Amino acid sequence: MGLLNHVSASLASLTSSWSGIMFAIITAIATTVLLNVARQLTARNPNEPPIVFHWVPFIGSTITYGIDPYKFFFACQKKYGNVFTFILLGKKTTVCLGTKGNDFILNGKLKDVNAEEIYSPLTTPVFGKDVVYDCPNSKLMEQKKFVKFGLTSSALRSYVQLISGEVRSFFAQDAASKKFASSSGTFDVPPTMAELTIYTASRSLQGKEVREKFDSSFADSFHDLDAGFSPINFMLPYVPLPHNRKRDIAQKKMADTYMGIIESRRKEGDSTSGDREEDMIWNLMNCTYKDGTPIPDREIAHMMIALLMAGQHSSSSTSSWIVIRLATKPGIQEDLLEEQRKVLGTNVDGSIKDLTYDDMSRLPLHSQVVKETLRIHTPIHSILRKVKQPMAVEGTPYVIPTTHSLLATPGVTARTAEHFPEPMTWEPHRWDETPSENYSHLAPKHLKDSVVEEKEDYGYGEISKGAASPYLPFGAGRHRCIGEQFAYVQLQTILGMLVREFKFTTVEGKEEVVGTDYSSLFSQPLRPAVVKWERREKA
The missing domain is CATH 1.10.630.10 (Cytochrome P450)
Known part of the structure; x- marks a missing residue:
């Protein structure tokens, strides 16, 4: 009987200890979440882009972004504008939308932005060294x-x-x-x-x-x-x-x-x-x-x-x-x-x-089928760069610090009605040189406006910088x-x-x-x- 009482007391003590541990863990998580929320509501830096609201630090907006990047980008654009920052696995990642955003990031100078530090961990084990x-x-x-x-x-x-x-x-x-x-x-x-x-x-x-x-x-x-x-x-x-x-x-x-x-x-x-x-x-x-x-x-x-x-x-x-x-x-x-x-x-x-x-x-028409498919289904939805020195975003009070990564997403401009009417309608005839009455309302607006693209030679031949075009399925700049x-x-x-x-x-x-x-x-x-x-x- 004494042994049974001893076992019962031990189990009760163990249960009590586990309850205490679980309570401590839940309290720690709740405190972390509350502090994270409080920091976002009270400690905004007016010289940096707004941070997309998130409950859990480190995770941030990673899951929402990963499920459907375009849905995430458009929702953030509506709430925060063309320049905003979100937390991607603990990293502050600043998104710059629109043709100006594409130009700012993809045509950034080597002293300002760096692709190697972002992509080398991913590509080097696949391609090989050097x-x-x-x-x-x-x-x-x-x-x-x-x-x-x-x-x-x-x-x-x-x-x-x-x-x-x-x-x-x-x-x-x-x-x-x-x-x-x-x-x-x-x-x-x-x-x-x-x-x-x-x-x-x-x-x-x-x-x-x-x-x-x-x-x-x-x-x-x-x-x-x-x-x-x-x-x-x-x-x-x-x-x-x-x-x-x-x-x-x-x-x-x-x-x-x-x-x-x-x-x-x-x-x-x-x-x-x-x-x-x-x-x-x-x-x-x-x-x-x-x-x-x-x-x-x-x-x-x-x-x-x-x-x-x-x-x-x-x-x-x-x-x-x-x-x-x-x-x-x-x-x-x-x-x-x-x-x-x-x-x-x-x-x-x-x-x-x-x-x-x-x-x-x-x-x-064969070319236009390819082109229209690349417009809606751009193979790479996000292009990342490491910030090497503080970068002022023209037309805004924001300066992007070196603790941030930059993210360009040309696929957003390709899905924007401002540039492509009824953007999610797959219609190759929108690219017709002289669209018929059935398709003229779908014609890309930058072609109507005769936008001229700048060109530059980065060491492997002259290419379009892509700064003015909303259609960039192959990127822009030196890494195009x-x-x-x-x-x-x-x-x-x-x-x-x-x-x-x-x-x-x-x-x-x-x-x-x-x-x-x-x-x-x-x-x-x-x-x-x-x-x-x-x-x-x-x-």
Whole structure:
């Protein structure tokens, strides 16, 4: 009996202790929240942008922002104006909206803003050392100049045939995958287009030898490496989480694959020997930095990984959105097909003649489908910079301190009625050079006003600064994506081949466009995003 009483007393004491601990924890949390709220209500600094109200310190607005960035931005704009600060995982992040905000951040001077400190923790484990954001900006500009070898007009001209061939092979009825062996069916768009764009990007930008390496094992490595772009890796890039372990194994495997190709070629000698095509690897093997140093082989391998990832991501997302959008607009599909027939002509058997690079400029509706899709579904919704010295925001009393990050979001201006009437209406005809009565009210206002873009050379050729345009799907300034022209060629070629081969429709009962997945660095359709396809008899 005494033992039982002792046990009962011990349990009561333990229960009392746990209750005390829980009460202390709850009290501490409540006190922290209340102090955080009180600080926001009473300690506003008039020289800094207003801080978006939040209950929990450190977490701040992270969850609301992460679920739907655009909804968050527009709600904050309505309440706080074009310049405001929110807490993103403990970091004060100042957003500057509108074309002036884009210019302020994306065309900021190197002494004021820095991209490397923001993105290097995320990209370096994926791409590898000494390239892109893991090197001084001056070196990155040189690397961009080297890569432009594969983005010249002559290179782009050759890519159209290569990309067309990959699309034909991928969707052929006798293709090895058997995914499109019948005359009709359904498919989940995002993973299908992701696979296709890996093949088209590798074959065109990187050459036949690299494309042939893309067996199932290499494709799995690409997928594991891609998972390294998880947002958590902005803060914890080297923590041994499962996806990081897979990322590191994949990075080494892909780098070693490129190193093997380079080593083999160095043993073979001159690139002009035999019938080997002149590709990006050969180009980089013969490039030197301004100080006379040849590009080390390991850097070449890492640049090739970066080039492959960059050439695949935005195109994968955008091509998926194109198919999903076309499925809701059968009429646009027929307009596209008719445009090809009219412009390219037909063969004796009635099929449309092969698409060429020179045809691109003669297919305005194809270009406009790509352009309108990029407008609404900009692949990257947030572009971040580290503040290096206090920056005054013109037209405001605000000075952004060095403890803040800056965030530009060109996708907001692309979704603003001030620039694009009925902004969430997907209508390629809004870009018509001379819009008909049905579409004239949708025409982009900056085109009506004949806005002239400034240009600047950051060391890899003259490009538009993008300061005045509300349409910046590839960014602006020195970090503007140099693959913009390639992306248009790749997407327009894929589009041209798809409308010849298929008719797309929505799955019965699902007429609305799917939502957007913002959980990765790159926005993409929520999966599954299934559409119906029917093979055309002849096109």
